[in-house]
Structure formats: C-alpha cells, structure tokens
Amino acid sequence: MHKFDQNVEKLAKQIIDYSLWRLRNDPPLDGPMSPDQLSKIVGNTITAKGIGGDKALNLFKEVLAPACISTDNPRYLSFIPSAPTNASTLFDLVVGASSLYGGSWLEGAGAVFAENQALRWLMDLAQFPKNSGGVFVQGGTVGNLSALVAARNRARKINPATKKWVLACSSESHSSIKAAADVMDVEVLKIPLDDQCKLTGFNVSKTIDEFHAIYKDKKVFAVVATAGTTNLGIIDELGEIGIYCNQSNIWFHVDGAYGLAALCAPSVRNQFTGIELADSFIVDPHKWLFAPFDACALIYRDPKLAKNTHLQKAGYLETLEGNEEFNPSDYAIHLTRRARGLPFWFSLAAHGTSAYSQAMETTITTAKQAAELIVSRSDLTLLYQPLLSIVGFKKNGWSLADYKKWSENLLSSQIGFVVPSFHNGEPILRFSIINPLTTLDDIKEILATIS
Numbered sequence: 001m002h003k004f005d006q007n008v009e010k011l012a013k014q015i016i017d018y019s020l021w022r023l024r025n026d027p028p029l030d031g032p033m034s035p036d037q038l039s040k041i042v043g044n045t046i047t048a049k050g051i052g053g054d055k056a057l058n059l060f061k062e063v064l065a066p067a068c069i070s071t072d073n074p075r076y077l078s079f080i081p082s083a084p085t086n087a088s089t090l091f092d093l094v095v096g097a098s099s100l101y102g103g104s105w106l107e108g109a110g111a112v113f114a115e116n117q118a119l120r121w122l123m124d125l126a127q128f129p130k131n132s133g134g135v136f137v138q139g140g141t142v143g144n145l146s147a148l149v150a151a152r153n154r155a156r157k158i159n160p161a162t163k164k165w166v167l168a169c170s171s172e173s174h175s176s177i178k179a180a181a182d183v184m185d186v187e188v189l190k191i192p193l194d195d196q197c198k199l200t201g202f203n204v205s206k207t208i209d210e211f212h213a214i215y216k217d218k219k220v221f222a223v224v225a226t227a228g229t230t231n232l233g234i235i236d237e238l239g240e241i242g243i244y245c246n247q248s249n250i251w252f253h254v255d256g257a258y259g260l261a262a263l264c265a266p267s268v269r270n271q272f273t274g275i276e277l278a279d280s281f282i283v284d285p286h287k288w289l290f291a292p293f294d295a296c297a298l299i300y301r302d303p304k305l306a307k308n309t310h311l312q313k314a315g316y317l318e319t320l321e322g323n324e325e326f327n328p329s330d331y332a333i334h335l336t337r338r339a340r341g342l343p344f345w346f347s348l349a350a351h352g353t354s355a356y357s358q359a360m361e362t363t364i365t366t367a368k369q370a371a372e373l374i375v376s377r378s379d380l381t382l383l384y385q386p387l388l389s390i391v392g393f394k395k396n397g398w399s400l401a402d403y404k405k406w407s408e409n410l411l412s413s414q415i416g417f418v419v420p421s422f423h424n425g426e427p428i429l430r431f432s433i434i435n436p437l438t439t440l441d442d443i444k445e446i447l448a449t450i451s
C-alpha cells in the first residue's frame, strides 16, 4: 500500500530543487498572460493517462509560474503583498507532506497545540484575557464573517424579539464586511468618518443611538472598527468605540487583517489602545506577519460564544463532542481545515518574537521615508502621513488613464508592481510596504519613473 519508489524519490528531488531555487533567488516579478496565450503554450494537461510529474512540473516552472506575479517581490507594492520568511515557506512543505487534520484535538492535537501558542502570542499582544481563544481560518473574509455570525447569535439570545439585525461600520470598512452582511442578510448602518477618515467613538454612539431612537424594531448587534484600513492604513478610534460597545452590549469586532500585525511593533503599539475591549478581532499572518497564504488568526474574547454558534452536529462527529478538548472546527464557518497556522508558528518559534518586531519596524521606517520623498516632490501630493506602512499619494494633474498607463509600463518593464487605487472617488497611488526587503532605493527607482 505504501508506494514510495525511485520515481517518487526522483520527483521529490526535482520538487525540492525547484523550491530551493525559488527561495535562493530574488523572486521574479513576472506577470499574467491571457487564457488564449496559456492554452496555446500549455495545451490541455488533464488526460486519461496523465502527462507525468516531470512534464507537469516543467510546465509549471517554464510557463505557469512565470504567468503569476510574485507577491514576495520587494517591488510588489500593490494591494497587500506577502513576505513569508524562508522558515515559514519551508514549513509549509512539511505541513503538505504530513496530512495533518487541523479540525479536531483528537486527530491533530500536536498541530493544534502549536497553532494555539502562536494565537496566544497575538492574544497577549492585544491584552486579551487568559481564557480567550481562536482559530486560524483561510482569510480575513472568513474570519470577519465567522466573528459576526457569533455576534448575531449572542444578540439573538439577549433580544429574542428583535426581527431586523443591523451591522454598523464605516465607508472605509473592508469589502468583506459588506459581503458578510449580505450572506447574513442583515442591514448595514454606515457611520460617518471624521476628517482624518477615522471612525470615532462620538460618531459611533451618536449614529447608533439616533438609529435606535428612530427604528424601534431594528437593533445594531455589532460594530466593526478597522485597525489599519487596507487602502491607507488608517486606524479607527478603538478605545472610545470599545467603551461605547461594551456599555451598550453591542459586539465590538476589530478588523485588523492588515494592521493589527503591528501590535508587535513598539513604535506604533499605542495607536491600538482599546483593542483589549474587543469581543473579537482578526489579523492575517499572510499579510504583514511574514507567513505564506493563507492564514487569518480569528480571536474571540469568549470562545464559548463562538462554539455555541459554530459547532456542527452530526452522527459521525458525535465522538468529538462533549469533552473539554479544543476542536478548532468549532470556532468558525468551516469543518475540515488545514493546519494553516503551522508555518506561522514554526517561523515565530524559530526566529523569536523580537525578530518580528524588528522586521515590522523596518517596514514602518521605509514607509515613513517613502512619505518624505513624496513630500519633497512638488509634483506629488501625500494624502496622509502613514500611520503604519501604507503610503497614499497623488501625481498632480494625472487622470486615471495616466495612472493606468504608468502602472502597466512599470510592470511590463519589470521595475515594479503598483496599481492605482481610489480615495474619495479620485484615482490615487499607494505603496503597501510589508516586505522588510523593500528598500528606499526600490521606492526611489519607482518614483523616478513618475515624471
């Protein structure tokens, strides 16, 4: 039954050699091809007889991989890039080779134990209580949805008569919050921002209290604050919002998919004061915590509330129930799960937390210096001083078409990957700096192409 022969050994060497080559060299920027181009070169790979591992690997190396932009290239500054440590990437190979089941303690105790230590580090950084807990899910989208479903479940128990549930957030909240509201069929109450694009405690309490006074049959069950908006890295007023939510029995969820990684960066930690008041929060290690895709840490102050919501019941699962063991499946909208927190755990254990703080500070410093360079140029306008590591700016007088043309040229000349974004309805550029290998020279070279 156990079929490991010389052919597998040979393929293993080829795959490990390729992986080593990929780690050893600077990641190529590369770029997409059209489906037609790919069909022409690759053809159909799924056949009755199989094309063989050799050939499939070669197609991947020669054609498919170069048709993907390397998110770990230090000049990939679009969206939110990725910068996994070598340790975490290598351990992802181990997770793949080990067929671990990360859903239950019975099957995955060792893996779950290690994942939970990594989660504990994040909970301690947020000053969460000892009995808090959570789980690594696929991404921030699933993390936000799972937390909000638990929030509504708690609200339903407190106010069983309420018919229409409402989720409060801001216009800068991530698109996944709106998506969660759609899935849950709840209304969204958009709370106005202040002139710094921040959600404030004042606006939250005023808007929600007024809303409740007008609509007696509707109830806000959760407020979502963002700790580091994806577009510009803006952090909402967590402390004031948290106090209001705690007093009003409204679930306080903090979406820190990108920004809460910086809880471990001493220079910016005080901006997150109030996170300790949250009922739940998320942070994606695959964004700014140097782990490979895909991993979101979803944390609950009181994990029992999540378990009451998410535990799946079935005859074949009954043997897992009714004990005090920690089953990660019970804390989000999922059942089977990869032990996807392990690459993050391994790297954190191997390097130590100080290395994380330092790497984080490096990116924050690079972002500050990039902002200074932009301010020094009369043809560019900095939108906000970066609070974290996202730098938003405009080229005076450019239209969307100008931005797009510049961005396409930047990629086709393999100098960098920076796509236009929008702020207040206007096109802008943003540098999203989460890779400690991104240097000021990289930024200079990209800025030099804007003339």
Ligand SMILES: *Cc1c(COP(=O)(O)O)cnc(C)c1O
Pocket: 080, 138, 139, 140, 141, 142, 174, 176, 226, 228, 229, 230, 255, 256, 257, 258, 284, 296
């Ligand atoms: C990226 C992001 C998300 C979504 O996370 P995914 O891992 O892409 O699903 C949610 N909220 C914020 C603030 C984000 O930056």
